[in-house]
Amino acid sequence: MSILVTGGAGYVGSHCVAALHAAGEDVVVLDDLLRGHRAAVNPKIRLYAGSLNDPVYVGDMFRRERIEAVFHLASLSLVGESMKKPGRYFLNNVAGAVNLLEVMCTHGCPPIIFSSTAAVYGHPTTTPIREDALKRPTSPYGESKLMVENVLKWYDAAYGLRHVALRYFNVAGAAPGGEIGEDHRPETHLIPIVLRAAREKTPVKVFGTDYQTPDGTCVRDYIHIEDLIGAHLATLRYLRDGGASDVFNIGLGHGFSVREIIEAARRVTGADIPAEAEPRRPGDPAELVASTEKAERVLGWKPEHLTPDEIIASAWRWHRGHSEGY
Ligand SMILES: NC(=O)c1ccc[n+]([C@@H]2O[C@H](COP(=O)([O-])OP(=O)(O)OC[C@H]3O[C@@H](n4cnc5c(N)ncnc54)[C@H](O)[C@@H]3O)[C@@H](O)[C@H]2O)c1
Structure with a gap:
């Protein structure tokens, strides 16, 4: 069985892939390479260079692979760009995630770890920010992430899809x-x-x-990328142990x-x-x-x-x- 990392050729994804590979996991990457880099992925890893916006391609990949869990990192994530081109963000980040979930739920509904963001909170009224704080995103980027968090809840209700959203703060x-x-x-x-x-x-x-x-x-x-990856591995253990759907802040x-x-x-x-x-x-x-x-x-x-x-x-x-x- 394999772990699928969407966005695995990007910054955080490539570190996830390297850590999973080092831990002896079989890893598969799906990345359209629009913002990622082929050279960031070890050539031993199976890299599917396609888009989540192509459900036929994603379906083919799931038929070829036996996916045990999904790390879903693929998204566009430039706040300024999202203000100018909101449609691009909703199509890529929200519609792309729905395509992925539709395919996953016809292939056994493996658990999913979703890369969310502190941008879901907008302007916080209290600090430090707890997960149950008011969520009022101030950009289409943040909104798209909050929308996917909500979509995940409906897939859990309908199909029992276990999911964990990790709201990253500033990764470096x-x-x-x-x-x-x-x-x-x-x-x-x-x-x-x-x-x-x-x-x-x-x-x-x-x-x-x-x-x-x-x-x-x-x-x-600011959270060190290695600590962020540690949080993903801990979340994978949590889901493998039967942990329920939840959401966590990941910061320092x-x-x-x-x-x-x-x-x-x-x-x-x-x-x-x-x-x-x-x-x-x-x-x-x-x-x-x-x-x-x-x-x-x-x-x-x-x-x-x-x-x-x-x-x-x-x-x-x-x-x-x-x-x-x-
Ligand atoms: N880097 C941070 O500080 C930070 C903070 C909060 C949240 N996040 C989230 O973490 C995730 C990873 O961030 P990153 O900094 O590594 O971004 P990144 O841009 O380096 O990586 C994202 C990858 O996803 C791929 N991708 C985008 N849309 C795709 C699609 N439709 N189909 C296939 N591949 C697609 C891109 O080509 C890229 O390789 C993102 O979801 C981002 O929103 C990052």
């Missing part, structure tokens, strides 16, 4: 070997942007320096400001990394920090990389070795 870092890492085009995540500035000796733009936070810049919860449970990230990157890289203050970007909440109490209690999982320096050092190893990406 790379595998220790430095052979796979983050290569988004365009890159919108702070840590790779700061590391590019360190390499290219260009300034980093800091959007908003007058927030109600200790140093005035936005605070975010502690936030760092934009300035703290830049300072950590200066320590790790030894580069100056000048910072330029810019006005706030519309829609950026001051602080997004996860409550991870539920994941720790139910999944028995706990993040182990607690400092931004550890996360940034692993990302720096990858970026130094792959200045042009894959």
Whole structure:
């Protein structure tokens, strides 16, 4: 039996695939390679280069493989793009997920781990954010993820589809070997942007320096990719042990400001990394920090990389070795 990883050629997916393979699991990847990279997937892994928006292709793959569980990571995930092209996000992320679920439920309804996001919460009213906090996404991207979470509940009601949604906060870092890492085009995540500035000796733009936070810049919860993958493996064990459908925040449970990230990157890289203050970007909440109490209690999982320096050092190893990406 195999584990299917949709989006397995992307940043998080490629790390999931590598960890599952290292743990002795048989892994199959489905990825349309629109945003992912063939080189991010070990050639020993069976890679189906097709789209979830092609249900015939997905059905053929399920007929060939014996899928025991699904890690569903494939999606478009650029907030700004989703504001301009909402239809693209609903078609790809929601319709694509429904296509996948329809096929899964004609092939034994294997359990599914779904990559959701902190963007489902929108502007939180309390911090740290618990899973039962109000969910009011402020972008089609966040909305598409919340819609899939809701769709999953109806498939559970109709077919007994066990599912776990993991709401990731800000994922960063790379595998220790430095052979796979983050290569988004365009890159919108702070840590790779700061590391590019360190390499290219260009300034980093800091959007908003007058927030109600200790140093005035936005605070975010950064989770090391290895800890995130650990959460997926713990979730797989949970589902294999018969665990019920549920949803968990996956973050560090502690936030760092934009300035703290830049300072950590200066320590790790030894580069100056000048910072330029810019006005706030519309829609950026001051602080997004996860409550991870539920994941720790139910999944028995706990993040182990607690400092931004550890996360940034692993990302720096990858970026130094792959200045042009894959
Ligand atoms: N990286 C983060 O910080 C973060 C935070 C919260 C949630 N997430 C979620 O985690 C998942 C993985 O994120 P990532 O950073 O690795 O993204 P990514 O863009 O690197 O990877 C996504 C992969 O999915 C593939 N894909 C997209 N639509 C597809 C489709 N219809 N059919 C087949 N393949 C398709 C892309 O080609 C890409 O390889 C996404 O669902 C994202 O929304 C990521």
